[in-house]
Amino acid sequence: MRQPSKVLACVDQSDYASHVTDYAAWAACRLKAPLELLHVIDRHPEVAADIDRSGALGVDAQESLLERLSQEEGERSKVIREQGRVFLNALKARCDDQDELRTDTRQRYGQLLSTLKEQESSVALYVLGRRGQSASHTKRDLGRHVEAICRQIRRPIMTVTDDFKAPKSILVAYDGGRMTRRGIELLASNPAMRDLSVHVIMSGKPTADSNRHLEWAQQRLLGAGFTVDSAFVPGDPEQAVTRAITEREADLLIMGAYSHSPWRSLVLGSRTNDLLRASQVPTITLHL
Amino acid sequence: MDTIRQEWFSNVRNDVLAGLVVALALIPEAIAFSIIAGVDPKVGLYASFSIAVIIAFTGGRPGMISAATGAMALLMVTLVKDHGLQYLFAATVLTGVLQIIAGWVRLGELMRFVSRSVVTGFVNALAILIFMAQLPELTNVTWEVYAMTAAGLAIIYGLPRLTTVVPSPLVTIVVLTIIAILLDLDIRTVGDMGDLPDSLPHFFMPDVPITWETLQIIFPYSATLMVVGLLESLMTATIVDDLTDTMSNKNRECVGQGVANVATGFMGGMAGCAMIGQSVINVKSGGRGRLSTLVAGLLLLIMVVFAGDWVSQIPMAALVAVMIMVSIGTFNWESVRNLKTHPKSSSMVMVSTVAVTVATHDLAQGVLTGVLLSGFFFAHKVGRILSVTSAACDEGRARRYTVYGQVFFASADRFTKVFDYQEVIDKVYIDVSRAHFWDITAVSALDKIIMKFGRDGTDVEVIGLNEASATLVDKFAIHDKDGAADLLLDH
Numbered sequence: 001m002r003q004p005s006k007v008l009a010c011v012d013q014s015d016y017a018s019h020v021t022d023y024a025a026w027a028a029c030r031l032k033a034p035l036e037l038l039h040v041i042d043r044h045p046e047v048a049a050d051i052d053r054s055g056a057l058g059v060d061a062q063e064s065l066l067e068r069l070s071q072e073e074g075e076r077s078k079v080i081r082e083q084g085r086v087f088l089n090a091l092k093a094r095c096d097d098q099d100e101l102r103t104d105t106r107q108r109y110g111q112l113l114s115t116l117k118e119q120e121s122s123v124a125l126y127v128l129g130r131r132g133q134s135a136s137h138t139k140r141d142l143g144r145h146v147e148a149i150c151r152q153i154r155r156p157i158m159t160v161t162d163d164f165k166a167p168k169s170i171l172v173a174y175d176g177g178r179m180t181r182r183g184i185e186l187l188a189s190n191p192a193m194r195d196l197s198v199h200v201i202m203s204g205k206p207t208a209d210s211n212r213h214l215e216w217a218q219q220r221l222l223g224a225g226f227t228v229d230s231a232f233v234p235g236d237p238e239q240a241v242t243r244a245i246t247e248r249e250a251d252l253l254i255m256g257a258y259s260h261s262p263w264r265s266l267v268l269g270s271r272t273n274d275l276l277r278a279s280q281v282p283t284i285t286l287h288l
Numbered sequence: 289m290d291t292i293r294q295e296w297f298s299n300v301r302n303d304v305l306a307g308l309v310v311a312l313a314l315i316p317e318a319i320a321f322s323i324i325a326g327v328d329p330k331v332g333l334y335a336s337f338s339i340a341v342i343i344a345f346t347g348g349r350p351g352m353i354s355a356a357t358g359a360m361a362l363l364m365v366t367l368v369k370d371h372g373l374q375y376l377f378a379a380t381v382l383t384g385v386l387q388i389i390a391g392w393v394r395l396g397e398l399m400r401f402v403s404r405s406v407v408t409g410f411v412n413a414l415a416i417l418i419f420m421a422q423l424p425e426l427t428n429v430t431w432e433v434y435a436m437t438a439a440g441l442a443i444i445y446g447l448p449r450l451t452t453v454v455p456s457p458l459v460t461i462v463v464l465t466i467i468a469i470l471l472d473l474d475i476r477t478v479g480d481m482g483d484l485p486d487s488l489p490h491f492f493m494p495d496v497p498i499t500w501e502t503l504q505i506i507f508p509y510s511a512t513l514m515v516v517g518l519l520e521s522l523m524t525a526t527i528v529d530d531l532t533d534t535m536s537n538k539n540r541e542c543v544g545q546g547v548a549n550v551a552t553g554f555m556g557g558m559a560g561c562a563m564i565g566q567s568v569i570n571v572k573s574g575g576r577g578r579l580s581t582l583v584a585g586l587l588l589l590i591m592v593v594f595a596g597d598w599v600s601q602i603p604m605a606a607l608v609a610v611m612i613m614v615s616i617g618t619f620n621w622e623s624v625r626n627l628k629t630h631p632k633s634s635s636m637v638m639v640s641t642v643a644v645t646v647a648t649h650d651l652a653q654g655v656l657t658g659v660l661l662s663g664f665f666f667a668h669k670v671g672r673i674l675s676v677t678s679a680a681c682d683e684g685r686a687r688r689y690t691v692y693g694q695v696f697f698a699s700a701d702r703f704t705k706v707f708d709y710q711e712v713i714d715k716v717y718i719d720v721s722r723a724h725f726w727d728i729t730a731v732s733a734l735d736k737i738i739m740k741f742g743r744d745g746t747d748v749e750v751i752g753l754n755e756a757s758a759t760l761v762d763k764f765a766i767h768d769k770d771g772a773a774d775l776l777l778d779h
Contacts, residue, residue, distance in 0.1 A: 045534045048302045048574035054448035055309045055455030055569050057617020062568050066531055069571075073533065 005124035006034045010116065013087055016129030018094065022164030023282055024127035025095045025103075030192045033124050034102040037091050039084045040112045043077075081107065112145050116153055125284075126157045130276060147273060150257050150285050156186075157257075160282040167282070169197040171250035173241045173275070174230075176202065176213030179256035183286045184217045187254070188224035199248050200230035203240035238274045245279055257285035295350045299576045306575030307583025310353055310566055312458040314340070314588050315599065316610040317566070318356050319478055324421045325361035325558055326368045327376065328482030332356040333592050334489045335380075335557025340585025342548040343562075348540030349525040350578045351532060353566040354548065355585075358418045359516050360559050362649045367509045375506055377494035380559040382503075382510035383517065384549030390518060391542030399522050399538070405634045406658035407523055408623045409641025411564060413654050414520075415619035416646055422608045422615075425476070432473050433605045436464055440609025457610045464606035465598070478607065479600030485592050489555040515652045517561035521545050524562035531571045565614045633665035671698030674723075676706040686715040695756075696726035700733040709740050716741050721752020724759045731757065 009024035011017040021037060028035035058064070088105040095103045108115050116126065130146055150157055170187070174180045184200070187193060200217045202210055214230045221228040233240040245253060257272045276283060314336050322332030336355035343354040368376050390396070426437065440460045447456035468475060478484070496502050525536045541562075549559050570580055592599055627635045637658050645654030674693035681688050687708075695703050707716075718737070725731055738748045 044298065045532050045576070047299045048306075048571075048576050051302060051305070051574035052448075052452045053305060053309050053455060053573045054452040055313050055457050055573065056444050056448050057565055057569060057613055058445065059616060059619075060621050061572075061617040062527060062531075062564070063620075063622060065568060065572050069531055070533070 006036050006122060007031060007125045007127060008116070008119060008123045009035060009037050010112070010126065010128040011037055011039055011088070011091055012129075013083070014129065016160070017087070017091060019160050019162060019164055020127050020129045021091045021094050023158060023160045024125075025098060025101060026164070026166060027125055027127060027158060029098060029101055031124055031190070032100070032192065034104065035095060037088055037103065037105045038115075039088055039105075039107045040115045041077075041080055041084060041107060041109050042111055043109055113148055113152060116149060120153060120155055123155055126153060126155060128157065128159055130159045130161050146276070150272065150276075150287075154287045156284050156286055158282055158284045159276065161280060165251060167196065167252040169199065169248065169250045170252045170254060171199045171201060171241070171245055171248060171281075172217070173237070173253060173255040174200045174202050174213070174217055175204075175256065176209060177256060179286050180254075181217075183254050183256070183284075184220055186286075188220050188226070191225070194225050196252075197227040197229075199244065199250055200228065201233055201241060201244045202231075203233045203235060203237045206232060206234060241275060242279055245281055251281050253279050253281050253283040255283065255285060257287050295578050297577070297579070299574070300579060302574035303577045303579035304583050306570050306573035307580040308587055309455045309573040310570050310575065310580065310584040311587035311591065312455050313566060313569055313610070314353075314355055314584060315592060316457065316461065316602075316607045317358075317563070317614065318588070319481070319599075320421070320607050320611050321356045321358050321361040322558070323481050324358060325364045325376075327373060327558060328484075329478060330483050330485040331373070331376075331556065331558050332361075333485050333588070334555055335552050335560050337585050337589040338489065338552040338555045338557050339548045339560045340581050340588065342551050343544050344578045344582035344585065346540075346544035346547045347578070347581070348537035348542075348544055349528055349562075350536075351567070351570060351576045351580055352521075352524055352528045352536075352541075352562050353570050353575075353581055353584060354521065354545065354560060354562045355566065355588075356558055356560040357517075357520065357563050358421065359414055359520050359651050360513055360561055362417055362421075362651075363512050363516060364509060364558060365649075367506070371505055374495040375502070376558055377553045377556060378496045378502065379506040379509045379513065380553030380557065381494065381550050382506055382553075383513040383559045384546040384551070384553060386510055386514040387518060387546030387549060388543050389546075390514060391539050391544075391546060394539050396518070396522055396538040396542050399519075401659055401663075402519070402523075402655065403634075403637065403658070403662045405630075405637040406641050406655055406662060408620050409638040409645070409658050410519065410523065410651060410655055411618060411620050412623060412638070413642045413645035413651060414564070415615040416642065417649065418611055418618065419615040420646075422611050425604050425608045430475070433475055433603075436468070436473075436475065436603060436605035437609050437612075439467075440464055440606050441612060444609060444613050457613065460609055461602055461606045464609075465602050468603045469601060473603070476604045477600060478602045478604065481604070484596045484600055485589070486596060488589065488593065489557070491554050492556065494553060512650065512652045513559045515655075516650075517545055517549070517559060518542055519651065519655055520564070521562035524564050524567050527564060528567050528571060531568070532576060565618045568617065633662075633669075637661045637665065667696070667698040670694050671696070671702070674699045674703060676703075678708075681717070682715070685713065686717060687711065687713055688717040688719060690719045691723040691756075694724050694726060695720075695730040695733065697729040700729045703730070704733050704737055704740075707737055707740075709744065713746055715747045715749065717749050717751060719751040720756040723756045725757045726759050728760075731760070 007024050007028040009020050011020055024035055084107045088107065092103050092105050095101055128146065128149065146159060172180065172183060187198065198221055200214060202214055210232055214232060218228050218230045233244055255275060272285065318332040318336040319329040322329045339354050347354065364376055367379060426433065443460040443463060444456045447459055521541055522538055525538060525541055529536050545561060552560065623638060640661055641654045641658035644657040645651050671694065674695060676689055676691050678687055678689045689707065734750065741748045
C-alpha cells in the first residue's frame with residue numbers, strides 16, 4: 001500500500017519545535033495531508049560516554065565491560081526515548097484542536113539526514129526549524145543540518161524561524177527557471193491556497209525574457225483564482241527579495257534552492273544560504 | 289568527509305586520553321614480547337609504534353589497537369634463533385604482502401568457519417602462552433623478585449578500587465622502579481634485556497640476499513604469521529564491534545594489517561597484529577576513534593626515545609606483573625565454568641584448541657585443530673538426522689523403504705545398514721524423495737544397496753532420486769532461490 005503524501009515535521013527538544021509544529025499543522029491543513037511529527041534520536045556510538053582510565057584488566061575483563069557498556073547504553077536510550085515520547089505528545093496536543101488534521105508521532109534512531117532521505121517518496125512537504133537544539137547556544141544563524149538537508153532532499157522544504165503567524169501573503173522569488181516555474185504550478189494547482197495573496201518578484205539584471213516570464217506566472221496564478229501582483233525589482237537578489245518581503249508584508253517566501261554545485265558555493269557563497277539567513281519569514285525551498 | 293570527521297575527531301578528548309593509557313600499557317608489552325621473540329626490546333617498540341600509527345589510517349576498525357603481539361612473537365622464535373634478525377624483518381615484510389593479498393581475495397570471510405568455541409580456545413591459549421612466557425623471569429630468582437611481582441599485582445588490582453583516574457599499571461611500574469633504585473636491588477631490569485630505541489626509526493632494506501633460498505626460509509614463517517595475525521585481528525575486531533555496537537570493515541582491516549606489517553619490516557620492527565587486551569583497555573578508557581590508536585603509537589615512541597634511560601631501569605618484575613594482568617584479563621574465565629554446562633563437543637573443541645596451541649606454541653595449528661574438530665562434530669550431529677521406515681506392500685511381494693534426512697559421508701554407512709538384505713522378496717522400492725544426497729559417498733552407498741539386493745535376485749526401484757540429489761550440485765541451482773528453505777525441510 002502506498003502511503004499517502006504527508007507533511008513531515010522534524011522536531012527536537014528546542015523551543016523551535018513548537019513553531020515548527022504550528023507551521024506544519026497549518027501546511028497540513030492547507031494541503032489536506034496527514035501530519036507526522038518526527039523526532040530523530042541520533043545515536044553516537046563513536047563517542048564514549050563514561051570512562052575508566054585505570055588501564056587494569058581484571059577477571060573476565062571483556063565480558064564485564066560488554067555488560068556494563070550495553071547496560072548503560074540501554075538505560076540512556078530508555079531515558080531519551082521516554083523524554084522524546086513526552087515532548088512529542090505535548091506537541092501533538094497542540095495540533096489536536098484542529099479537526100480535519102490527522103497527526104501521528106514517531107521516534108526513530110539514526111542520522112537526521114538519512115532518516116529524512118529514506119522517507120522522501122511519501123512526503124509532500126518537510127518542515128524544519130532553521131535552527132534547532134544544537135544551534136540554540138551558538139551564534140550561528142542557520143542550523144548545521146539545514147543546508148545539508150535542503151541540498152540533499154528533493155522535496156519542498158519549509159524552514160521556519162519564529163512564532164507562528166498564519167501566512168496571509170506569499171512572496172515567490174521567481175527566476176523564470178524550471179525550479180520556480182514548478183513552484184508556481186504547484187501553487188496554482190492548490191485551490192486551498194487561493195485566499196492568500198501572491199507576489200511574484202524577479203530581480204537581478206533585467207533580460208529580454210524577464211517580462212515574458214513574469215507575465216506567464218501572473219496569468220497562471222490569476223487563471224487559478226489567486227490575487228496576484230508581479231514586479232521586477234532590479235538589483236542584488238538578496239537585498240531585493242528581503243526588501244520586497246518587508247514592503248509587501250509577505251509572510252511566506254517560496255524560492256528555488258541550491259541550483260549551483262556545493263563547490264561553487266564554497267567559493268562564491270550560496271545565494272540560498274544568504275536568503276535563508278536574511279529573511280525573517282518562513283521559507284519554502286524547492287528542488288528540482 | 290563525514291566519515292573522516294566521525295572516525296577521527298568525534299571523540300577527541302577521550303581518544304587522546306585513552307591513547308595515553310594504552311601507550312603506557314603498550315611499552316611493557318612491547319618489551320615483553322620482544323623478549324619472547326628473542327630480539328632487542330627496540331624491535332618490539334619500533335614495531336608497536338609503526339603498526340599502531342599506520343593501522344590508525346589503514347585499518348578497518350576504528351578504536352582497535354594493533355602492535356607487536358605475543359601470538360606473533362611466539363611464532364618467530366626459531367626464525368630469529370636460526371637465521372637472525374634481518375630474516376625476521378624480511379619475513380615481516382612478506383607477512384604484510386600476504387595479508388594484503390588475503391584482504392584482496394576476501395579471505396576474511398573464511399572467519400565464519402571459526403566457531404565460537406575455537407575463538408574461546410584461541411583466546412585462552414593466548415593467555416596461557418603469555419603467562420608461560422613470564423615464567424623464565426620467575427624461576428631461579430631471589431625472593432626480592434617475587435616480592436616485587438606480588439607488590440606489582442597488588443597495586444594493579446588494588447589501585448582501581450581507590451581511583452580510576454591514573455592507569456594502575458603505570459603506577460606499578462613507576463613505584464617498583466623507584467623502589468628498585470632506592471634500595472639498590474640487584475634484580476634484572478629492562479636494560480639487561482637488550483637495546484632500547486635511541487632515535488626515531490628510519491626506513492632501510494632488510495639485509496638478506498634476495499634469492500629463492502631466502503624465500504624458502506621465510507615463507508613458512510610468513511604464512512603462519514599471516515594466518516595468526518589475521519585471526520587475532522579479525523577476532524579482536526569482532527570484540528570491539530560488540531563492545532561499541534558498531535560495524536567494522538573486515539577486508540579493509542586485513543589489507544590495513546598488511547600495509548602496517550610491510551612498513552614495519554622496513555623500519556626494523558617485528559610483525560604484529562591487533563591486541564585483544566589492549567583494545568579492551570582502549571574501549572574501557574573511552575577510546576573509540578582512529579585518533580586513539582594514532583596517539584597510542586606516537587606517545588609510545590616519544591616516551592621511549594626521550595625517557596629511554598628511565599625505561600631501561602624498569603625492573604623485569606614490574607613487567608611480569610603487568611603481563612600477568614594481561615593474561616588474566618585476556619583469559620575467558622567463563623569458559624571454564626561453562627565446561628560443565630556446554631555440550632561436550634563444544635568443550636572438546638575449545639580444550640583441543642588450547643592444548644594443541646600450548647603444545648606447539650603455534651596458534652595457527654591450534655585453530656586448525658579446532659576448526660577441523662568442529663567440522664567433524666557437526667558432520668557427526670547432522671549425520672544422525674537420518675531415518676528410514678519400511679512397510680510391506682503388494683501383498684508381501686515387495687517392500688517400500690522411505691528415507692528421511694541427510695545422506696552424506698558421515699551417515700552413508702548407517703544408511704546402507706538399515707536395509708534388510710536377508711528378506712525374501714521380489715521387489716524393493718526405495719523412496720528417497722524426502723532425503724538429501726549431499727556427496728558422492730551418498731550416491732555410491734545407494735549403488736551398493738541396489739547391488740546387494742540384486743545379488744539376491746531382488747529388483748530395486750528408486751523413487752525421487754532427482755529431488756534427493758539436487759543437493760549434490762556444488763553451485764546450488766535451486767537451493768539458493770526463494771523458498772529454498774521449504775524445499776530443504778519439507779519436500
